[in-house]
Amino acid sequence: MLPALLAAILLVSLYYFSSGGWKTTSTKKNFCLPKRVSFIGNLHQLGHPLHISLCKLSKEHGPLILLHLGRTPTVVVSSAELAHEFMRTHDLCFANRPRLKVSKFLLYDGKDLPFAPYGEYWRQVKKLCITQLLGSKMVESFAPLRAREVTHLLRSISSVAADRGVISLEAFNLFTNAVMCNAVLGTSVSDERKKLLAEMIHANSVYFAQLFAEDYFPALWWLDALLGLEGKLRKHFKRWDALLDMMIEEHVGSSQEGGACFLDVLLDIQKNDSSTSNICLTKEHIKALLLVMIAAGTDTSFAVLDWTMSELVRNPNLMRKTQEEIRIIANGEATVREEHLSKMHYLKAVIKEVLRLHPPSPLLAPREAIRDCQIHGYEIPRKTRVLINAWAISRDRESWENPEEFRPERFLECPIDYKGNNFEYTPFGAGRRMCPGMQFATATIELVLANVLCFFDWKLPDGLREDDMDMTEGEGITCLRKQRLLLVPVPAKLK
Numbered sequence: 001m002l003p004a005l006l007a008a009i010l011l012v013s014l015y016y017f018s019s020g021g022w023k024t025t026s027t028k029k030n031f032c033l034p035k036r037v038s039f040i041g042n043l044h045q046l047g048h049p050l051h052i053s054l055c056k057l058s059k060e061h062g063p064l065i066l067l068h069l070g071r072t073p074t075v076v077v078s079s080a081e082l083a084h085e086f087m088r089t090h091d092l093c094f095a096n097r098p099r100l101k102v103s104k105f106l107l108y109d110g111k112d113l114p115f116a117p118y119g120e121y122w123r124q125v126k127k128l129c130i131t132q133l134l135g136s137k138m139v140e141s142f143a144p145l146r147a148r149e150v151t152h153l154l155r156s157i158s159s160v161a162a163d164r165g166v167i168s169l170e171a172f173n174l175f176t177n178a179v180m181c182n183a184v185l186g187t188s189v190s191d192e193r194k195k196l197l198a199e200m201i202h203a204n205s206v207y208f209a210q211l212f213a214e215d216y217f218p219a220l221w222w223l224d225a226l227l228g229l230e231g232k233l234r235k236h237f238k239r240w241d242a243l244l245d246m247m248i249e250e251h252v253g254s255s256q257e258g259g260a261c262f263l264d265v266l267l268d269i270q271k272n273d274s275s276t277s278n279i280c281l282t283k284e285h286i287k288a289l290l291l292v293m294i295a296a297g298t299d300t301s302f303a304v305l306d307w308t309m310s311e312l313v314r315n316p317n318l319m320r321k322t323q324e325e326i327r328i329i330a331n332g333e334a335t336v337r338e339e340h341l342s343k344m345h346y347l348k349a350v351i352k353e354v355l356r357l358h359p360p361s362p363l364l365a366p367r368e369a370i371r372d373c374q375i376h377g378y379e380i381p382r383k384t385r386v387l388i389n390a391w392a393i394s395r396d397r398e399s400w401e402n403p404e405e406f407r408p409e410r411f412l413e414c415p416i417d418y419k420g421n422n423f424e425y426t427p428f429g430a431g432r433r434m435c436p437g438m439q440f441a442t443a444t445i446e447l448v449l450a451n452v453l454c455f456f457d458w459k460l461p462d463g464l465r466e467d468d469m470d471m472t473e474g475e476g477i478t479c480l481r482k483q484r485l486l487l488v489p490v491p492a493k494l495k
Helices: 002-018 050-061 080-089 101-106 120-134 136-141 143-162 170-185 191-208 222-226 229-253 262-272 283-314 316-330 345-357 438-455
Strands: 064-069 072-077 373-375 378-380 385-388 456-459 486-491
Touching: 050 064, 050 072, 072 080, 080 373, 080 385, 101 191, 101 229, 120 136, 120 262, 120 283, 120 438, 136 438, 143 170, 143 438, 143 486, 170 191, 170 262, 170 283, 170 438, 191 229, 191 283, 222 229, 229 262, 229 283, 262 283, 283 316, 283 345, 283 438, 283 456, 316 345, 316 438, 345 438, 438 456
Parallel strands: 072 385
Antiparallel strands: 064 072, 373 378, 456 486
16 A cells, blocks of 8 residues: 555656646735645645644635635635625535535435535425425425334343443444434335444445545546545445345335325426426436435434533533423423423533534535635635635634533523524525425424433443543544443433
């Protein structure tokens, strides 16, 4: 591997010098440019986690900086005021997505929703996903599904508690996967498949955070193959492709009870070749949409659940306060029902504070300028990549008092929400490319938290203290804790 890497560096160097160096675009106002090194630009300044290293650069150079990542000019936005410019004032100009190597492979070259190029296909698919899966009416229709899966989760936790055992919060990951798969496929999946999906979804997150030469030096796409990165990505994609084929074949060959599910709608559009949605779907389109709905709906919701339990365990007083509210409103009923949730203001504040401190996608999905645009006197050329650092913005002292503290009370009697209108707080993004799964995710997260906090007290395994918890973030574009949480559930003594 080392000889190949040295050869790659030599070839990149030759490419840089033969291309005449960097081509710069004249601007009406000069960007603050962190010092770059020859052909790699600012790539050497990127660290892990990426959102934290970009936050450090922004603190040094300002809330709007231009990085040269290889041959890809990238603007990093780290303030609420500037986020408003990119996601509201000039939202249309920055509504496109860059064509990344991972999305080209895993998402069938942009045939999904989140990474599809801006245009008619994206508009029609977004409409389809909202009306058939993610919109408020559909989210409401999935209430029995959520209640059923919560009941299964409570039973499994009760079994562990009866043996005075320890539970991994991976159980929450399997729960979110079960809800999403059932909503998308119209049927339950086996525990074995849920575990396989959890593993592959996490691998997706890691691959999307991987640096591929093709994304920064387009002419050197072959370096990824030389270094073995493309081979690993192809192998991972083939696993997904085979699994998605199997899911579709199983669905077509089975008799489904009840109404049509999301997959049924997609297959019907493919079969009829036209519909009221005005789009034509191939099997690759269907697989791309299945993959992204299942993966995005599982990973991000689990991240919020994991961080919420972690923060509450670290703050026992806030845990008790949350549980007291839930238990009073539940009033001794066998389960917490969805109609109870509207009254649980402190629980909602806890979730909002977790989304502020630990947004599941700390760097919102990258945008790309459709045309030349001027913002605050800066000329931003077409094809410039844009990264909105939601993590840095939600910890900005200009917008938040004591931003590093976990303090849910800040959201009580506070008009700030995560629906895309408050740019100091955009865990789901904003504008045209805002995450359409917000309602689906929050409905699932609120219900499961209300139930597990109502019927169980939670403590760390013997020998561990709150101060010992490692809150380091793991690898991947989804912000998960590096160290998975183990907890001891104790049945609550309810009055």
